[in-house]
Amino acid sequence: xxxxxxxxxxGIVQGVGFRPFVHKLVRNYGLHGYIRNCSSGVEMExxxxxxxxxxxxxxxxxxxxxxxxxxxxxxxFSRELQGFxxxxxxxxxxxxxxxxxxxxxxxxxxxxxxELRDRxxxxxxxxxxxCTNCGPRFTIIKDLPYDRAKTSMDVFPMCPDCEREYGDIxxxxxxxxPDCCDKCGPRVFYLDGExxxxxGDGIQLARERLKKGGIVAVxxxxxxxLACRWDDERLVRELRRRKQRDEKxxxxxxxxxxxxxxxxxxxxxxxxxxxxxQRPIVLLRKKEPxxxxxxxxxxxxxxxxxxxxxxxxxxxxxxxxxxxxANLSDTPIMYKNSEALRDLRGIADGFLLHxxxxxxxxxxxxxxxxxxxxxFARRSRGYVPYPLTMRRELKSILACGAEQxxxxxxxxxNYIFQSQHIGDLKNMExxxxxxxxxxxxxxxxxxxxxxxxxxxxxDYLSTAFAESLGIPLIKVQHHxxxxxxxxxxxxxxxxxxxxxxxxxxxxxxxxxxxxxCLIGGYGGFERFGHILPLAMPGGDRAVKEIDRLAFSLLExxxxxxxxxxxxxxxRKMLETGLNCPLSSGMGRLFDGAAALLGIRSQCSYEGxxxxxxxxxxxxxxxxxxxxxxxxxxxxxxxxxxxxxxxxELEEGQGxxxxxxxxxxxxxxxxAETAEAARRETGLDRVxxxxxxxxxxxxxxxLPERLRARGFxxxxxxxxxxxxxxxxxGQLMIADARLRS
Numbered sequence: 001x002x003x004x005x006x007x008x009x010x011g012i013v014q015g016v017g018f019r020p021f022v023h024k025l026v027r028n029y030g031l032h033g034y035i036r037n038c039s040s041g042v043e044m045e046x047x048x049x050x051x052x053x054x055x056x057x058x059x060x061x062x063x064x065x066x067x068x069x070x071x072x073x074x075x076x077f078s079r080e081l082q083g084f085x086x087x088x089x090x091x092x093x094x095x096x097x098x099x100x101x102x103x104x105x106x107x108x109x110x111x112x113x114x115e116l117r118d119r120x121x122x123x124x125x126x127x128x129x130x131c132t133n134c135g136p137r138f139t140i141i142k143d144l145p146y147d148r149a150k151t152s153m154d155v156f157p158m159c160p161d162c163e164r165e166y167g168d169i170x171x172x173x174x175x176x177x178p179d180c181c182d183k184c185g186p187r188v189f190y191l192d193g194e195x196x197x198x199x200g201d202g203i204q205l206a207r208e209r210l211k212k213g214g215i216v217a218v219x220x221x222x223x224x225x226l227a228c229r230w231d232d233e234r235l236v237r238e239l240r241r242r243k244q245r246d247e248k249x250x251x252x253x254x255x256x257x258x259x260x261x262x263x264x265x266x267x268x269x270x271x272x273x274x275x276x277x278q279r280p281i282v283l284l285r286k287k288e289p290x291x292x293x294x295x296x297x298x299x300x301x302x303x304x305x306x307x308x309x310x311x312x313x314x315x316x317x318x319x320x321x322x323x324x325x326a327n328l329s330d331t332p333i334m335y336k337n338s339e340a341l342r343d344l345r346g347i348a349d350g351f352l353l354h355x356x357x358x359x360x361x362x363x364x365x366x367x368x369x370x371x372x373x374x375x376f377a378r379r380s381r382g383y384v385p386y387p388l389t390m391r392r393e394l395k396s397i398l399a400c401g402a403e404q405x406x407x408x409x410x411x412x413x414n415y416i417f418q419s420q421h422i423g424d425l426k427n428m429e430x431x432x433x434x435x436x437x438x439x440x441x442x443x444x445x446x447x448x449x450x451x452x453x454x455x456x457x458x459d460y461l462s463t464a465f466a467e468s469l470g471i472p473l474i475k476v477q478h479h480x481x482x483x484x485x486x487x488x489x490x491x492x493x494x495x496x497x498x499x500x501x502x503x504x505x506x507x508x509x510x511x512x513x514x515x516x517c518l519i520g521g522y523g524g525f526e527r528f529g530h531i532l533p534l535a536m537p538g539g540d541r542a543v544k545e546i547d548r549l550a551f552s553l554l555e556x557x558x559x560x561x562x563x564x565x566x567x568x569x570x571r572k573m574l575e576t577g578l579n580c581p582l583s584s585g586m587g588r589l590f591d592g593a594a595a596l597l598g599i600r601s602q603c604s605y606e607g608x609x610x611x612x613x614x615x616x617x618x619x620x621x622x623x624x625x626x627x628x629x630x631x632x633x634x635x636x637x638x639x640x641x642x643x644x645x646x647x648e649l650e651e652g653q654g655x656x657x658x659x660x661x662x663x664x665x666x667x668x669x670x671a672e673t674a675e676a677a678r679r680e681t682g683l684d685r686v687x688x689x690x691x692x693x694x695x696x697x698x699x700x701x702l703p704e705r706l707r708a709r710g711f712x713x714x715x716x717x718x719x720x721x722x723x724x725x726x727x728x729g730q731l732m733i734a735d736a737r738l739r740s
Contacts, residue, residue: 007044011071014146017132020174032084037145107306109134127309159184186356206352214349222362223333224326249295253323278382279306280365297615335361376720380421387415398449399731400462405724425461453734474734478505485729486687501692503587514585522736529634533582537570547601549592557642597655621660691722
């Protein structure tokens, strides 16, 4: 007997070939009815034999396209038939509540890449080739449901050939919303350094300029890059000069993994990340020291091409290119042709642009491989706006993050949507982008927050933004948010031991915290331990002029720091306490140690001292220095360690050995602190969060040390451990307070 199946599916089921997949499945089972996109995912009405309908229900999650994500299926059977005589993909609908998930942008698939290189294919060499399995998603969407009319492709009507593919169930482009070809789709064009369009093949013109030693602005999926040859040190240094990026590392785009292996060690897990459909920048160890003009530390950030335009640009004869975000100092990545032509004059020698608008700018993601998975420094293109799924329903909250590496989170039901990387909130341009993205996410996912959460620091622009919203506001201590971010990232409830290590964050006592051991959960925390506070002569100046911190370490440890330039001024500042705030920040301890070791005395970007100290460390060294843990809260007294470090340096030990022993001491201290917390509380779960845990020397040792002692160790998996992940913890804390 025939029955009717009413089915609603929630998840990432739009823009990933799901409706064409269902159409083929339905035809195989001899069923009739319809499917359509709706704002909660897709909905279907199907009629046929009950046995066949049940087979289809089992097959849907088992055989769904690889890029689809079925979160939930609601279904019911009825014997009241509508009398469907065929199967139809109907026009989309919109409901009052929007539950749709949006797919991130996806790299070109193997089938499209094959066609791109096939001279007999009608899309040979076409830089916007895509299908239901690949291509732009998040960066071209204006609104939901995900139909062509609500994307940047709405201004490109399909030609008859593309229309035929779009309507052919057997075709890979069946209902692919960005489907196009060179007859009906976007076009690429090349302009010289003065903004004058040159006739000819735009990609070939850009290739010629690159090979001759030019710097070319290249428009991609989520923004514009500046590209140049990687093997011309003079040219790369000229790019640094023009971009005002003196020392911060540049990323490289490699034609394939074999090219990457020429510069870096690539493990099977790292190769898998490089070739994944997300195509993040993966931080890989250099095969040998050098290439400081690209990256002054032990890692290079490498990625593979992810758009057809990138593949065409590199061809067979350009193995690698520097590929860095096109932006002015401390401003967001550029994404509009007009702003690139206006603001990159004198920086770019040419412009490879196209006329498909980017709706949402989105930087490249950046990660290490850790235990076979991504360990994010920046979660953005390829991953956003994929949501984090929680185990319980949450209030609708906007969490505004901090100031550095700003991002925000919005919650709806048991989903949390974290924004893409936005940057440091230091200027109005970045703040305006931040504001625009919050509005876009609210509209896209139909969320109207009932409350906001932010950092308790009164001077953060994110705090001022949260205060301007006119809804209930919950202010959250910085390191409590770090701990709870790691908890939420691992779907933990209850209480944990939290090691929150970073540069700085306002503490409950009004001082700068940052080397913390906390005990608690979403509902609250206790400060169980911290590092001995370090005086910062000159306040924030000491963050960049880190020889000031070295002097402070020496003075506190009873050692002579007179050899440091400015020692007399720093001593007077310490004696009078004038502009010498105290900080327990782990980042400041790293900076001071880097200056002590002669690695760096001045920093041109945040965390540079710590990064270079890690790079200098002898990897096989197991020694450590003496230290003391005492008091309540438990205080890590680093003064004995500093005296031992100076003594070894004076005896002629190399900076690499001393750097390794310094970090080994911190690993030992962390394990002893966690042990003390377990003795007092009985807790055995340890969460690691904060920017200092971007140190892979420590992250490849500390979790192992803790597990050897019987602890269950949790580190970040889905969001960044730095301040970019802070909003997640803020949101969970705010939800707990609203429910209390």
